[in-house]
Amino acid sequence: xxxxxxxxxxxxxxxxxxxxxxxxxxxxxxxxxxxxxxxxxxxxxxxxxxxxxxxxxxxxxxxxxxxxxxxxxxxxxxxxxxxxxxxxxxxxxxxxxxxxxxxxxxxxxxxxxxxxxxxxx
Amino acid sequence: xxxxxxxxxxxxxxxxxxxxxxxxxxxxxxxxxxxxxxxxxxxxxxxxxxxxxxxxxxxxxxxxxxxxxxxxxxxxxxxxxxxxxxxxxxxxxxxxxxxxxxxxxxxxxxxxxxxxxxxxxxxxxxxxxxxxxxxxxxxxxxxxxxxxxxxxxxxxxxxxxxxxxxxxxxxxxxxxxxxxxxxxxxxxxxxxxxxxxxxxxxxxxxxxxxxxxxxxxxxxxxxxxxxxxxxxxxxxxxxxxxxxxxxxxxxxxxxxxxxxxxxxxxxxxxxxxxxxxxxxxxxxxxxxxxxxxxxxxxxxxxxxxxxxxxxxxxxxxxxxxxxx
Numbered sequence: 502x503x504x505x506x507x508x509x510x511x512x513x514x515x516x517x518x519x520x521x522x523x524x525x526x527x528x529x530x531x532x533x534x535x536x537x538x539x540x541x542x543x544x545x546x547x548x549x550x551x552x553x554x555x556x557x558x559x560x561x562x563x564x565x566x567x568x569x570x571x572x573x574x575x576x577x578x579x580x581x582x583x584x585x586x587x588x589x590x591x592x593x594x595x596x597x598x599x600x601x602x603x604x605x606x607x608x609x610x611x612x613x614x615x616x617x618x619x620x621x622x
Numbered sequence: 623x624x625x626x627x628x629x630x631x632x633x634x635x636x637x638x639x640x641x642x643x644x645x646x647x648x649x650x651x652x653x654x655x656x657x658x659x660x661x662x663x664x665x666x667x668x669x670x671x672x673x674x675x676x677x678x679x680x681x682x683x684x685x686x687x688x689x690x691x692x693x694x695x696x697x698x699x700x701x702x703x704x705x706x707x708x709x710x711x712x713x714x715x716x717x718x719x720x721x722x723x724x725x726x727x728x729x730x731x732x733x734x735x736x737x738x739x740x741x742x743x744x745x746x747x748x749x750x751x752x753x754x755x756x757x758x759x760x761x762x763x764x765x766x767x768x769x770x771x772x773x774x775x776x777x778x779x780x781x782x783x784x785x786x787x788x789x790x791x792x793x794x795x796x797x798x799x800x801x802x803x804x805x806x807x808x809x810x811x812x813x814x815x816x817x818x819x820x821x822x823x824x825x826x827x828x829x830x831x832x833x834x835x836x837x838x839x840x841x842x843x844x845x846x847x848x849x850x851x852x853x854x855x856x857x858x859x860x861x862x863x864x865x866x867x868x869x870x871x872x873x874x875x876x877x878x879x880x881x882x883x884x885x886x887x888x889x890x891x892x893x894x895x896x897x898x899x900x901x902x903x904x905x906x907x908x909x910x911x912x913x914x915x916x917x918x919x920x921x922x923x924x925x926x927x928x929x930x931x932x933x934x935x936x937x938x939x940x941x942x943x944x945x946x
Contacts, residue, residue: 574773577759577773578773578774578775580755580759581756581759581760581772581773581774581776581792582774582775582776584752584753584755584756584759585756585772585774585776585778585790585792586776587749587752588749588752588753588756588780588782589776589778589780604874604878604889604892604893605878605889606875606878608889608892608893609871609874609875609878609889612867612871612889612892612893612896613868613871615896615897615900616864616867616868616871616896616900619864619900620864
């Protein structure tokens with residue numbers, strides 16, 4: 502699952518509905534979204550979200566019942582982390598965290614001692 | 623006067639030679655820059671000026687090549703096309719003298735430059751989309767109007783955005799730093815925003831299109847080191863060197879990761895920054911990045927004033943090198 506690339510506009514609406522309701526079948530999501538889209542489109546979108554790893558599903562009679570793999574806030578955290586990692590990896594930001602992360606614990610201890618010694622002096 | 627394709631490509635080949643000359647000067651200039659004991663803000667500005675050397679050479683030669691023809695076009699001075707015998711002839715209007723080898727070099731240079739520019743623009747556009755998505759997930763205001771807080775586990779403390787720069791911080795960083803160190807870290811990032819460092823880095827990338835591939839990478843590293851130290855110094859003016867140094871170490875500890883095997887001296891850059899903060903501010907000469915456009919304009923004016931001899935010098939060099 503890539504949380505950054507995961508959602509198109511309709512997928513976002515469907516996930517929003519799933520996060521609000523907790524679980525749902527294609528028929529229930531179709532009813533929630535005000536029948537703005539065709540029932541078959543909703544069914545296809547739910548299946549696609551399942552294949553992307555965003556929804557789990559289990560059989561309920563003849564239909565599938567879906568539920569989100571991650572809660573909304575966990576999904577958004579994963580998205581933030583994925584976006585942040587990409588920005589840091591591509592070197593498009595400037596900052597403390599980008600340039601000081603190559604030090605090891607021993608170096609950091611030594612530097613902390615140096616700073617403390619200078620403070621005392 | 624309508625430039626023909628052959629004449630245009632031959633002119634581009636001459637600009638490639640100018641770029642090569644400018645590129646040759648970059649490495650020794652960067653080495654000298656790193657030995658300079660001046661304030662990091664001045665070193666950052668000088669690094670941009672050094673990175674502008676190839677672009678400056680290209681602009682000067684472009685002016686020299688095009689100036690006689692442009693004056694002819696305006697009816698001010700008659701061009702010297704008729705005065706060339708077997709001598710090489712740099713002229714945008716007459717394709718007869720265009721050497722095939724130079725035309726090929728010009729065509730290759732344009733293709734390579736366009737490819738590099740397209741890749742960079744695509745990468746920048748992707749990064750801008752990522753940044754927009756990240757900002758949309760963030761909350762503004764709690765740490766200041768210019769700070770956007772995002773809820774994530776990545777240690778994020780960054781200035782981002784070229785035209786509307788902001789400071790991005792993650793909840794992981796906010797939870798991991800005591801208030802005093804957080805204030806010092808945010809002051810460092812605000813200094814990047816005030817210095818417009820993200821935009822300066824884009825400017826360096828654009829200047830790189832005028833240099834030979836890879837030549838400006840050392841200048842870019844020198845600029846980045848100097849820009850970071852300049853932001854450290856700006857934060858130290860407000861909070862003192864030891865507190866900013868402690869913030870650096872604290873952020874490094876939060877994002878502690880195994881050092882890559884290719885890095886023989888672990889934490890060398892961090893050590894240098896901490897020592898610089900503890901040693902206190904360096905002398906800051908009266909020099910600013912805003913002087914660079916003025917310097918480039920002065921170069922262009924100088925080239926225009928000396929267009930004739932420069933133009934003939936370029937033609938003579940072409941004649942000697944290629945028999946064109």
